[in-house]
Amino acid sequence: MPAQVAPHPPPTQPIQRLWQVLADGLQVQRLHLHLTEWRDLVEGAAPLPDSPDIHHADAFAARPVRSTSTALPDVAGLGFWLELPAKYGLVAAPSNPLTPAALGAGHAVIGDSSQTEWSEAVRCVVNAAAWWVGFFSVIRHRGVHHITLDQAKPDVSLATLSDAVTVVAFGTAIRVLEAHLSEAGESDESARSAYCRALAASVESERRMPGLLDELAELRLVDLVAASIPWRGQYTKYAGGTGAGQVE
Amino acid sequence: MARHPFVVIEGLDGTGKTTLRKALFRLWEGLYGITPLCLLTTNFLDATVAADIVTGKYSPSSDNRDRYMAAVAADKVATLDNLIRPALPDRPVISDRWMLSELAFFGVKHDLSPAETYQQLAGTVTQPADLTFVLDLAPEESIRRAGTRRGDATRADWDVLDVQARVRQIYTEVLAIPRAYPLLGDIVLLDGAANPAETLHLAWRALIDRGLVPALPASKDISA
Secondary structure (H helix, E strand, O other), X not given: OOOEEOOXXXXXXXXXXXXXXXXHHHHHHHHHHOHHHHHHHHHOOOOOOXXXXXXXXXXXXXXXXXXXXXXXXXXXXXXXXXHHHHXXXXXXXXXXXXXXXXXHHHHHHHOOOOOOHHHHHHXXXXXXXXXXHHHHHHOHHHOOEOOOOOOOOOXXXXXXXXXXXXXXXXXXXXXXXXXXXXXXXXXXXXXXXXXXXXXXXXXXXXXXXXXXXXXXXXXXXXXXXXXXXXXXXXXXXXXXXXXXXXXX | OEEOOEEEEEEOOOOOHHHHHHHHHHHHHHHOOOOOEEEEOOOOOOHHHHHXXXXXXXXXXXXXXXXXXXXXXXXXXXXXXXXXXXXXXXXXXXXXXXXXXXXXXXXXXXXXXHHHHXXXXXXXXXXXXXXXXXXXXXXXXXXXXXXXXXXXXXXXXXXXXXXXXXXXXXXXXXXXXXXHOHHHOEEEEEEOOOOHHHHHHHHHHHHXXXXXXXXXXXXXXXXX
């Protein structure tokens, strides 16, 4: 009897989802490992030695202004993504110069669907993307080059960091929309359209990724950005069995 | 036994086949948790005909036409036996070109009608695709897009206007009588000039309508 086309979901957790959990855990670990260092820099408004466009560390430290009552970020595994910036971000800090890039990515995904639960969740997670990239940008000069693991790294520009935020924001938007569609089903036309926009953006972003990671150059920023969005290198860190034990 | 679909993406160079393939890959992997297998129209799985494929594709002549046809068929059989059929119980297969492109190649380079080429290939290749997406685009725009690529991605004897116009004409002839080409499966025409997100959305909808993606929890009532 010939096989019938009747697609079924995978019987177990896809390995990519487990690698995403590991990648998320790595970000949480690194934030807490370097929190004191970050606080010292931002509370002292210290200059950033390798980011010539940014004069003081507190430029990236502002607590994201958006919060949400929807559970979608939690369902997407992004609860920590909102909670930690809300907990550690500074109330009295300048507006984050990376936020426009984050909101631009969110707007590109949301389109006209601005009054939905998922669009509110998307706005929140992309807003937080600016804080996360900013966090690791502040402590970047203390990190190591992502390939050589040496201390020497090129300076990083605000434009490069904005590109990084855009990529990370698209990645978080994809996760929120997958969480929504997985729960609500495919009948939500506007969410399907938004998900397609986000996936198309991820395909477009792939061309930029190798150059972007080279410009970021520093291990923690590179890991944050590389694992954030679907592309051919998203889980390279884990696919080769080398996801643990690197310089943190 | 249940299985996943075998999906083919066809279209002139520069129409967005790669973009759609990557987007569908991300859709299946991200939303449905299933990693597709992506492959090409020839995959060089039968080493005994690999040289004939290279010669027949890049130096086509009346002398090597039949060997090339046999080699293409043998490679497709090997691809079906070693990749596609083993994969389908666990994952979808997305092929960047498959049968339609072969019909176009033999039409342009050897003046064989699509029906003649199809008849020869169908004598060996017996498993149909479940769905063939055809990205349609004016050859002038296709050439312009393909011309922006770097390296040796374009060929002087193929990526030129008269050849691409002829390829599109063959596509049109085939799409006019799809029942004559059952190995292509269902055929869905997509506008290659549309933006990639819209194209992906239409392709996804086509997959949903045909039951080719797994059901999500609340997906039984698909509103337009």
